[in-house]
Amino acid sequence: MLRRFRLEEPESVAEAAELLGRFGESAKVYAGGTELLLAMKEGLVQYERLINVKKLTGLSDVTTADGTLVIGALCTHHQLENSPVLRDKLPALTKLEQNVANVRVRQVGTIGGNICFAEPHADPGTLLIALGATMIAEQSSSKREITAEDFFVDAYETALQADEVLTKIQVPIPAPNARSAYLKFGYLERPSVGVAVAFNLNGGVSGVRIAVGCAGPAPRRVAEAEALLEGKSKDEALRHVAEAGAAAGRAAQAISDLHGSQEYKEHIVGVLLKRAFQSALS
Amino acid sequence: MQFQKEVEILAPREKVWQFIWDVDRFIACVPGCKDAKTIEAGKRYAATMVEKVGPFKVEFPTTIEVLEREELTRIKAQASGADNKIGSRMKLDLDVHLREEGDKTILGFVAGVDILGKLAALGHGIIKRKADQVLDEFAQAVKTKLEGDG
């Protein structure tokens, strides 16, 4: 049994933001509820009001505009795994979405809800950082952009303000010679380590972006590892990928927990980076 | 969970020792701690600890007992609190040491922290990190307060 709460069903983002501003900590945005309802059932959080954002329009599409892929925050993982636009432009994200949690969570869970709850053991954030995504956050009468790198602040903490609603995720459509891959490892219900890599391939590798997730409190870009591969020829980069993996592991801020010790996770980061890089090249 | 911290304070030992027993100023250094009260001077104190990890907030009304006291040198204390709303308890064993090093005082403490109940569901790793952050901030705040006063 959940504790009693009131349901608010705003019909515009402005209304939703206004409700959040008015009720503060006693209200929470509710979409798929796949994380929120679990925390509420566990008694870890309590709210007087849930703000159902599923009546907001225009936030459940995947569209393209001026070389940018725009993903509505309310898109469910199921929608994303089946989106022809996404499969065409960002197959790495399609594959990620196909493998989020299980079929029931994918059915109702939204990508917006996933990244806003900022559970450390989650997938999308890591790849979104590697792809250079930008989040659009709206208040009653203003909008701002937050880069994926800046969005994930800490475990369960994002850069969103209390009365901001995440509306869109923008991803630059990769160039024809761009490559990307996301690999994860886990044997519990949630992933234990996730590594995403993205780069341009034109003789050598350039514009390398690497992100590590799940191992530490929040997904993060690992510039230390990127530097070891940037500008190298394909073969040289492959020779350095183990070193890059070790750097990425150290930079992951891995926490020892039930998913594994810090050392184990750092090691897995290295393995996944090597495989992700090879996978992206193929 | 065990933590060990040491902080160098540019202030004489007596001043640091006095500061510790100035309950209001001392408690103000503990992040998330408020409403400090003296129940029995030198022996029992009360305060409320409020900590947040993302949306997860706990409020522990806490009692602090001073178990041992060695003038200007050492304090052994125990604190405990419960947040019934979230079904969790907190236990803290604290060993505080002071020693002089020239015109500096080294304030060191060993803390054993236990979180019991539902909050533990957040995961040992997250809680440990949070506790570590709180203790770091606390040590820095004590140093800043004491050095700032000149």
Place this chain on the structure above:
Amino acid sequence: MAKAMTKHSDAQSIPVSFTLNGRLQEIEVEPHELLLDLVRDQLGLTGAKRSCDVEVCGACTLLVDGRPVSACTTLAFEVRGRSVLTIEGLAQDGKLHPLQEAFIEYGGFQCGFCTPGMILAAKALLDETPNPSEAELKHFMHGNICRCTGYKKIIESIMAAAKKMRAKA
């Protein structure tokens, strides 16, 4: 009309009109009520089970608009305007669904606790992919856990049912 729970004076009532196993239901629920409790306790359909309570095991699987959801973590009002299928609604006029027949014939269950969720999930799989490969089947069914069978017989049952259903179609 389903019996309402004891009403709190501040209760917010949400009218929910939905199709349950092919029949229209019109009830009222409070926002915090869970679908699993509605189905088991108020509607008396106990096929769906509360097992892990964290959306991992699939024992509470129901089909909403033909798609599998974790009833343990779905708010009851979310089925308004939708169709809900429970295991009790699968057999038609006393005749078992090919999946139910296959699970019996091929030994796809032992204790039976996971079975209602397993069969409903399999139905959703086959409705989407009538001729799944074993890899596709395993991927879809990944979220339905069984402690007894070791899954081999479950896979055989579903594949057999799929074959039968394709032949009929």
